Amino acid sequence: xxxxxxxxxxxxxxxxxxxxxxxxxxxxxxxxxxxxxxxxxxxxxxxxxxxxxxxxxxxxxxxxxxxxxxxxxxxxxxxxxxxxxxxxxxxxxxxxxxxxxxxxxxxxxxxxxxxxxxxxxxxxxxxxxxxxxxxxxxxxxxxxxxxxxxxxxxxxxxxxxxxxxxxxxxxxxxxxxxxxxxxxxxxxxxxxxxxxxxxxxxxxxxxxxxxxxxxxxxxxxxxxxxxxxxxxxxxxxxxxxxxxxxxxxxxxxxxxxxxxxxxxxxxxxxxxxxxxxxxxxxxxxxxxxxxxxxxxxxxxxxxxxxxxxxxxxxxxxxxxxxxxxxxxxxxxxxxxxxxxxxxxxxxxxxxxxxxx
Amino acid sequence: xxxxxxxxxxxxxxxxxxxxxxxxxxxxxxxxxxxxxxxxxxxxxxxxxxxxxxxxxxxxxxxxxxxxxxxxxxxxxxxxxxxxxxxxxxxxxxxxxxxxxxxxxxxxxxxxxxxxxxxxxxxxxxxxxxxxxxxxxxxxxxxxxxxxxx
Numbered sequence: 001x002x003x004x005x006x007x008x009x010x011x012x013x014x015x016x017x018x019x020x021x022x023x024x025x026x027x028x029x030x031x032x033x034x035x036x037x038x039x040x041x042x043x044x045x046x047x048x049x050x051x052x053x054x055x056x057x058x059x060x061x062x063x064x065x066x067x068x069x070x071x072x073x074x075x076x077x078x079x080x081x082x083x084x085x086x087x088x089x090x091x092x093x094x095x096x097x098x099x100x101x102x103x104x105x106x107x108x109x110x111x112x113x114x115x116x117x118x119x120x121x122x123x124x125x126x127x128x129x130x131x132x133x134x135x136x137x138x139x140x141x142x143x144x145x146x147x148x149x150x151x152x153x154x155x156x157x158x159x160x161x162x163x164x165x166x167x168x169x170x171x172x173x174x175x176x177x178x179x180x181x182x183x184x185x186x187x188x189x190x191x192x193x194x195x196x197x198x199x200x201x202x203x204x205x206x207x208x209x210x211x212x213x214x215x216x217x218x219x220x221x222x223x224x225x226x227x228x229x230x231x232x233x234x235x236x237x238x239x240x241x242x243x244x245x246x247x248x249x250x251x252x253x254x255x256x257x258x259x260x261x262x263x264x265x266x267x268x269x270x271x272x273x274x275x276x277x278x279x280x281x282x283x284x285x286x287x288x289x290x291x292x293x294x295x296x297x298x299x300x301x302x303x304x305x306x307x308x309x310x311x312x313x314x315x316x317x318x319x320x321x322x323x324x325x326x327x328x329x330x331x332x333x334x335x336x337x338x339x340x341x342x343x344x345x346x347x348x349x350x351x352x353x354x355x356x
Numbered sequence: 357x358x359x360x361x362x363x364x365x366x367x368x369x370x371x372x373x374x375x376x377x378x379x380x381x382x383x384x385x386x387x388x389x390x391x392x393x394x395x396x397x398x399x400x401x402x403x404x405x406x407x408x409x410x411x412x413x414x415x416x417x418x419x420x421x422x423x424x425x426x427x428x429x430x431x432x433x434x435x436x437x438x439x440x441x442x443x444x445x446x447x448x449x450x451x452x453x454x455x456x457x458x459x460x461x462x463x464x465x466x467x468x469x470x471x472x473x474x475x476x477x478x479x480x481x482x483x484x485x486x487x488x489x490x491x492x493x494x495x496x497x498x499x500x501x502x503x504x505x506x
Contacts, residue, residue, distance in 0.1 A: 165483045169475075172482075196372035224464075225380040232375070306369030 001355065002031040005064045006078075008071060010048040011041035013243055015270045016066050016090055019151025021047060023064065023088075026344045038071050051077075062355055064088055065119070070111030075118055084355060087119065087126040087142075088150060091133045091267025091288075097188035101219050116140045125354040127347070129268040130289035149268055150347040154277040154338035157250035166251045173239070174210035177257035179314065180280070182214045182249070182271035185223040185240075189215075190262040190285075192229055196307035197260070197314060199233040205315040209257060211238040214249060253278050258317060259298075260310070266290050272298065273338050276331030281324050283313050297334030299327065 005024060010017040020035050027033035035047065036054045051074065062084040069092060078085060092112035099106045117140050126145045128134035129152075134145040170178065179198055183189040191213055198211040211234060217223035223240070230238045244252065253259065259275035261284035268289050275282045275298075282298035284290050291300055301313055317323050 164486055165479045168482045168486065169479055192372075192376040196369075196376070199372075200368065221380070225376065225382075228379045228382075229376050232379075307372050308368050 001062065003027045003033055003062045003064060003351075003355075004054065005033070005035045005066065006051065006054070006074070007035060007037045007048070007066045008069045008074070009039040009041070010035070010037035010044045012043040013245060013249075014041075016068055017044060017048065018153070018156070019088075019090075019149075020066055022151040022153055022340055022344065023347070026348055038074055062086065066090060067112065067116065067119075068092060070108050070113070070115045072111060075111070075115045078119055079122060081122065084124045085119065085122045086351065086354075087116075087123045087137075089116070089126065089128045089133050089137055089145075091129065091136065092116075093188065093265055093267075097186070097265065101187060101221060113140075116142075125350065127350070131292055132289035133267045146350055148343060148347055148350070149338060150343055151340075152268070152270065152273065152338045152343060153340035154273050154335040155340065157246055157253065157274050158277050160247045160250040162251040162254060163247050166248055167255055170212070170239075170252065170255060174212075174237075176208040176210075177318075178210035178212050179258045179260050180212045180214065180252060180256035180275075181260045181262065182253070182274075183261075183263060184215045185213070185217045185226060186219055187222050188264040190264055191226045193262040193307055193310060194260045195226065195230045195233055195238070197310040198237070200307055200311035201314050201318070202234070202237065205311065207315055207318050208237075209314070209318065210234075212252060212256070213238065213240045214242075214244055214252060216243040249274070250278065253280055256280050258283060258314060260314075261285060261290065261298075262310075263287060263290075264303075266293075269293050273335055277335035277338075279328045279332060281317055281327040282331065283310065283317065295330075295334045295337075297327070297331040 005020050005027075007016055007020050010020075017035075017037075024033050024035055034049055036051045037044075037048045038051045040048045040050055054077075060083045063078070063081055064086045065078060066088045068090045092109055095106040095109040095113075098109060113136075116137065120141055123142070126137055126142050127148050127150055128137055128145050129147075129149045131147050134147050137145045179194070179201075181191060181194045183191070185191060194211060194213070198209060201207050201209055211230065213226070213230075217240075227240060230240075241248075241252070253271075253275055256275075257280075259272065259280045259282040261269055261272050261282065263269070263285065264287055266288040269284070272282055272284055272290065272293055276294065282294065284294060284298050284300060285303055285305065286300045287303050294300065299313060299317065301310055317327070
């Protein structure tokens, strides 16, 4: 039976796109399966089709909709869809984080939440990436939400050969190691906390670690401020790489001393899973789905923790080999629970039950 | 190894926060500053207009009105020319501020691009060094093979 998928945005390296591609590989086994996107990046046009190519003739087929942002035209199309609609909910970021920097985007986020209610009568099965995300659906009247991070692949970066050029460059740049933070550069990702914490690690604790910030710069105002702030506090002790491909990211993560996750809001943190899978000790703030994602495979700091507390945690882990070794081991174990095929099999089983 | 206990510096987190906010706000201030300057220049212009209107007076002295009319005409022409000059200066000032801001932005973008190119150039050079290192190792192996054959 042909089952298609719809995502809002699609790009190389984008977490939801990667998840949809993994799901497609499974769906292809039982028939034709395509991915359609409202905003496809040119880098994925050989894999992802623009939404206008989703023809009306297809509308008796099953559609898996990856919800993360609201687009009214798409909602209207989904409401009129004659075939079965399956929801895979990846979390919609609360709009208040964007109100001051991009009110139009904030409006899309507000609609994304509203859309969940509009689509509810149409949805035959709902999946959520995490229990945290599932609670978003439950309070909107959904029942029988299955928690399944479908399409997540904890081994995605593990098998990639490192990029020697990048490894050498960063080894030369930060001979005593570096802390890495991976995320889109947006205010709610709180990269400034990572900058301040590393500053204190260097100045107060006397550990000469660098900071590498990886991620696409989505807000010029915010990323400009982070860059200027880091230049002031860390001088040459930091780098902002922008978006990287999987191989580059794998290389940088693999060689990092530690991973830092400072976000204010996480529906499911893929870079955290990648870090654990690659044996990088992780320190993360306890927000959203972070605790359930990392289990005991990472060090959780309280949501209220400031730069000083985070710096102390970094220093403790950097100085104590036994803590680091234990963390790496627990991280490996935890990452195994995000094994792609295991999750995809569960997804197929659940799907076949409702689509009989 | 036991980590030395270093107390958290009191107030450091608040200081970090303040410093970051100053960087975050400075990016948003440019537009605000421009509109403030424009508003002030408009205010100056309207005050000058009020001065010109106020200069339209009549004389109470006999025979004074011709001299006053002449004086008023001269004053009006003078003020009119001054007003135009101020208006042109206003426009030029606003334009030059706009251009300066644009120039800053271009320089900043250029610096970022240069940094990116430098980084990519360095990576390329490191790759060349890597390749040369491998070639060197291969040559050394060949050399030792040749020596062993001799």
